[in-house]
Amino acid sequence: QQKVQQSPESLSVPEGGMASLNCTSSDRNFQYFWWYRQHSGEGPKALMSIFSDGDKKEGRFTAHLNKASLHVSLHIRDSQPSDSALYFCAASSNSGTYQRFGTGTKLQVVP
């Protein structure tokens, strides 16, 4: 069983719309979260990290973390076609260990 679970598997939103992605860690030792984005033919690139309860905003991207439930979400407002990609959630136990990744959410932004 995947220890980092993401939903939905795929998501289609209209250009200018809001995309919402979800992620849960089943291991309480892994509670530091990252969001990555991967375009076809490229490696994943970090979008943002969130380590504390609450919201963290970076431009059009907002992450929300609930440490009690180990649930993190990513919201992309004013979605653009260039946001179409595979989005991964990753969790780590502390800043010095490897990150566990989920299976990803494929986002398609339709013009």
Added chain:
Amino acid sequence: NAGVIQTPRHKVTGKGQEATLWCEPISGHSAVFWYRQTIVQGLEFLTYFRNQAPIDDSGMPKERFSAQMPNQSHSTLKIQSTQPQDSAVYLCASSPTGTEVFFGKGTRLTVV
């Protein structure tokens, strides 16, 4: 900064042959990671090094996979007796402190 460099980008091997994948991490980064990506499993952690020392190889299939980091400028992942189920994209990544991880573009391995 050319980022993490992986070679080759594509490799085709026959079943039973050996495959060696190369990674050049970003200069100055102390941590190097190897991941395997498939559609079904997503990104699976394989192993990582810190300051060239192996730290955790808990994700490595024990019998045919091995990884080395002989110097700070490159790491290799070797797969002996490749099998069709080894077909995947193998991603190398490096990190300055173990926080943000920078990935290469990957090596797509196809075992026929």
